Structure formats: structure tokens, C-alpha cells
Amino acid sequence: MATTPTPTAAKSPSPPPRSILRDPSFLRLWTGTTASGLATWALPFVLGLAVLHRDLGAAGLGLVLAARTAGFLAAVAVGGVLADRHARRAVVLWSALAAGAAAPLLAAGLGRSLVLMTAAAALAGAGQGACRPAFQALVAETVEPERRQQANAAMTLAVRASTLAGPALTALLAAFLDVRTLLLGIGLLWLVAAFVPARGAAAPGAAAGPAPRAGFRAEFLEGIREARRHPWFLAGLAALVCVVSLGYSATSVALPLISRDRYGTEWVLAAAMTAYTVGALAGALLMARRRPRSQGWAAFAGLAAYGFAPLSLVLPVHPAVVVAAYAVSGTGIELFNVPWFTATQREVAPDKLARVSSLDFLVSYGLAPVGLALIAPAVTAFGVAPVLAVCAAACFLVPAAAAFVPTARHFARTAPAARD
Known part of the structure; x- marks a missing residue:
């Protein structure tokens, strides 16, 4: 005799995930990050206005901006060690205060003392880097952990919106x-960046108490050893350096020349340039909602998409093709950045996370000026088109090669099923 199945209660649909920006603690962190991004992108533009007003010469502008870059590179490694030693919130506070203190010094030196402006710019860069x-x-x-990809997408949206709105707001x-x-x-x-973010948890490295610590150099080398434990991280860093130092540098030099x-x-x-930023915003919005099954491979494909930017400049195509290529490149960069940051936060030991992150910023930002310095002589020696073609090929091939490194498919030492 057949039995009648017992009716079961219908499952109610799960509510849509709440926006990460409705979390008060993260909203405060996001606000502080946005303020620091606006300050970072506004400073070169304001100094450019000083050149237009003849308060600062072109050579002086170059010196001041170089000092800011040097300050950034010198402080980013130190900031990573400090952020693993102490509460990360305290490091943000003092770093942002240092960058904020540089602003009145820059104002005081404007038109009066290039030495003071150079020192203040180095201080501003150090605060930014730390x-x-x-x-x-x-x-x-x-x-x-399950909301960090959305959080990183929101963070990169803040950065990209700052690059778009910062100069425009400053001009207004x-x-x-x-x-x-x-x-x-x-x-x-910078004061907003210093005081608005909420207090985070204590630094993992601070839990050991007052035991003697190794020196800065030893602790930074410990961060490098942690990075070497993750082949996907080293492969991603190598691919990122290639795209930044070759692809981005080549287009930075060639695009103004070709446009003219x-x-x-x-x-x-x-x-x-506007299409690139808009594409990056679109990429960040996409990654806020989408999680590819093989996120490492998808991220490397996005990074390789930057190759379309130099490729579009090789041949005399319609300007719309150049604009479209830059939009695709911008989207691809964020298809890489968001899972890259999320994987780093997930896979790296918590007490070494800031040091590994500082290694990321130090290498990618530090080698970018080297690329810029080499591209211009290469263009003079070989011509624009061959240099752009080689850089485009490198942007396509190096991320593709990085995708074959063990652990690169998922940006993890173990596959998702093994972790579950």
C-alpha cells in the first residue's frame, strides 16, 4: 500500500546579503581609506596648480614628487613590520597624522623654501606608505572571511572613485x-583617515607579550619567508610587476605621444584614461557579487587583459578602439586585484599579513619607476610600435605562465573542496 508523503514546510528564500557598507565598523574603515585615497591623488594635482601659478617650478615639482615616492617606499616596509607588531589601528592613526602634518609644511614652503617642501613631501609619502x-x-x-571579497571590492571602488573624483573636485x-x-x-x-576608522583587533604579534623581539630587518625577512610559502603569491607578484613596469609604463609614455x-x-x-577608471569601477562592482570557481585563473586572465592597452596603440586604429581597450584593461585589473587581496588575507598567517602586504606594495610600486626610466630610452632606440608590441606580448604571456604555477588556480595552498 502506497504511503502518502508527509508534507514538508516550504523553505523561505534566503534574504539577499546585506551590503558590507551597512556594517558600521567597515563603513568607518572604508571612509578613512577613501579620505586617504582622495588626499593621495589630490596632492600631485594641487602641486601642478602651484606650477601653473608660478609658485613652484617644473624642476621643483619633479623633486617634490620624487621625494614623496622615496618616502613611500622607505616607509611601506617599516609600516608592515609595525602593523604586525602593534595594533593596526594605531599604525593607521600615526601614519595618517604624519601625512596630515606634512600638508601645512608644504603650504609654508610654497614659494619660499624648496628644501622644506621636499622634506614635507617625503613625510607625506612616508605616512601614505606606512x-x-x-x-x-x-x-x-x-x-x-566570507564577506572579505565584497569588502575588498568596496575598498577598490573607493580607490578608483578617488582617482576619478579627486582631480575633478580639486579643480572645482x-x-x-x-x-x-x-x-x-x-x-x-588625512585627519579623517586618522580618526574615523574603528579600532580593530589587537595585532596577532602583540599576543606574545613583552618577550624580546627580533629587529626590523629580521621581522621583515620573516615576512618574505611567509610569502615564499605561497607559490601563487610569488607568481602573482611577478606577473603584477611585469604588467606595471612594462605595460603600464609603456602606455604612460606612449599614450600622450600617440594622442598628439x-x-x-x-x-x-x-x-x-577615463575609460580605464570607469572599467576598473565596473570590474570592482562585478567582483563584489561574483566568485569564480577557479579564482586564480580568472584573476590572471583579468591581469593579462591589460595587454590590450599597449596593443591598441601599435596600429593606427580608430580612437574608439583605443578607448575600448583601456576600458577592458581597467576591468581586468580589478578582476585581479579583488581576489588577490582577498586571498592574501585568507591564506597568509594573520601575524605576518601586514608584512606580506607591504612586500606587495614595495615591489609593485618600487619597480614602476624603473620601468618608466627604461621605456623612454627604448622608444628612442627602437621606436614606439616595437616597444609597445613587446610590452603587450609580455602582459599576455607572463600572467598566462603564472597561472601554471602550483596553487595558482585557486590562489590557495589547498583546493576549496579540501578546505571544506
Whole structure:
């Protein structure tokens, strides 16, 4: 005799995931990161306005910006060690205060002392560099693991929106305020970055108590050893360095020249750079909702997409093709960045996370000027088209090779099924 199945209660649909920006702690961290991004991107633009107003010469501008870069590179490694030694929130506080203190010094030296401005720019760069790994580690402390990809997407949205809105907002304010006032405004943004983020958990390295510690060099080398435990991280870093030092450097040099000489207008330059940022925003929005099964392979494919930018400049194509290539490149960069940051926060030992993050920033940012220095002589020696073709090929091939490194498929030492 057949039995009648017992009716079961229908499952109610699960509610849609709440936006990460509705989490008060993360919202405060996101606000602080956005303020630091606006301050970072506004400073070169404001200093450029100082050149237009003849308060600063072109050579002086180059010196000041170089000092800021040097300060960044010198401090990012130290900041990573400090953020693993102490509370990450405290490192953000003091780093942002240092960058904020540089703003009135820059204003005081403007038109009066290039030495003071150079020293202040180095201080600003040091504050910016020291807070970067601490901000990165604070995401892991503030957000639970299953929501970190959404959080990292929101963070990169803040960065990209800053690159788009920072110069535009500064130009708007410049119609009403002088350069010194704008510099002081940058200092106020750093104060927001210093005081708004919520306190995170205690640094994992601080739990050991007052036991004697190794020196800075030994602790930074410990971070390098941790990075070497993750082949996917080393492969991703190598691919990222290739794209930044060759692809990004080549397009930075070639795009203004080609926009002027081939197309006879600066419109192509402006449209391509805007399309790149808009594409990056789209990529971040996509990664806030999508989690590829083989996230490492998908991320490397996104990184390789930057090769379309130099490739579009090789041949005399329609300007729309150049703009579209830059939009695809921008999208691809964030298809790499978001899972890259998320995997680092997941896979790296928590007490070494800031040091590994600082290694990421140090290598990728540090080698970018080397690429810029080499591209211009290469263009002079071999011509624009051959250099762009080689750089495009490198952007395609190196991430593809990195994808074959063990553990690269999932950006993890074990496959997702093994972890589950």
C-alpha cells in the first residue's frame, strides 16, 4: 500500500546579503581609506596648480614628487613590520597624522623654501606608505572571511572613485581657493583617515607579550619567508610587476605621444584614461557579487587583459578602439586585484599579513619607476610600435605562465573542496 508523503514546510528564500557598507565598523574603515585615497591623488594635482601659478617650478615639482615616492617606499616596509607588531589601528592613526602634518609644511614652503617642501613631501609619502599595509590588514580584522571579497571590492571602488573624483573636485575647489588652502584641505582629509576608522583587533604579534623581539630587518625577512610559502603569491607578484613596469609604463609614455601625433588631439588621452577608471569601477562592482570557481585563473586572465592597452596603440586604429581597450584593461585589473587581496588575507598567517602586504606594495610600486626610466630610452632606440608590441606580448604571456604555477588556480595552498 502506497504511503502518502508527509508534507514538508516550504523553505523561505534566503534574504539577499546585506551590503558590507551597512556594517558600521567597515563603513568607518572604508571612509578613512577613501579620505586617504582622495588626499593621495589630490596632492600631485594641487602641486601642478602651484606650477601653473608660478609658485613652484617644473624642476621643483619633479623633486617634490620624487621625494614623496622615496618616502613611500622607505616607509611601506617599516609600516608592515609595525602593523604586525602593534595594533593596526594605531599604525593607521600615526601614519595618517604624519601625512596630515606634512600638508601645512608644504603650504609654508610654497614659494619660499624648496628644501622644506621636499622634506614635507617625503613625510607625506612616508605616512601614505606606512598606512597602506595597516589598512589592508584592518580589512581582515574587521570583516568576517566570507564577506572579505565584497569588502575588498568596496575598498577598490573607493580607490578608483578617488582617482576619478579627486582631480575633478580639486579643480572645482581651485576656482574658489588658493593653493595653500587646498594643501591644508589635504591635511584635513588625512585627519579623517586618522580618526574615523574603528579600532580593530589587537595585532596577532602583540599576543606574545613583552618577550624580546627580533629587529626590523629580521621581522621583515620573516615576512618574505611567509610569502615564499605561497607559490601563487610569488607568481602573482611577478606577473603584477611585469604588467606595471612594462605595460603600464609603456602606455604612460606612449599614450600622450600617440594622442598628439597620430590623432592630433588630447581628447584620446583623456578619454582613454577615463575609460580605464570607469572599467576598473565596473570590474570592482562585478567582483563584489561574483566568485569564480577557479579564482586564480580568472584573476590572471583579468591581469593579462591589460595587454590590450599597449596593443591598441601599435596600429593606427580608430580612437574608439583605443578607448575600448583601456576600458577592458581597467576591468581586468580589478578582476585581479579583488581576489588577490582577498586571498592574501585568507591564506597568509594573520601575524605576518601586514608584512606580506607591504612586500606587495614595495615591489609593485618600487619597480614602476624603473620601468618608466627604461621605456623612454627604448622608444628612442627602437621606436614606439616595437616597444609597445613587446610590452603587450609580455602582459599576455607572463600572467598566462603564472597561472601554471602550483596553487595558482585557486590562489590557495589547498583546493576549496579540501578546505571544506
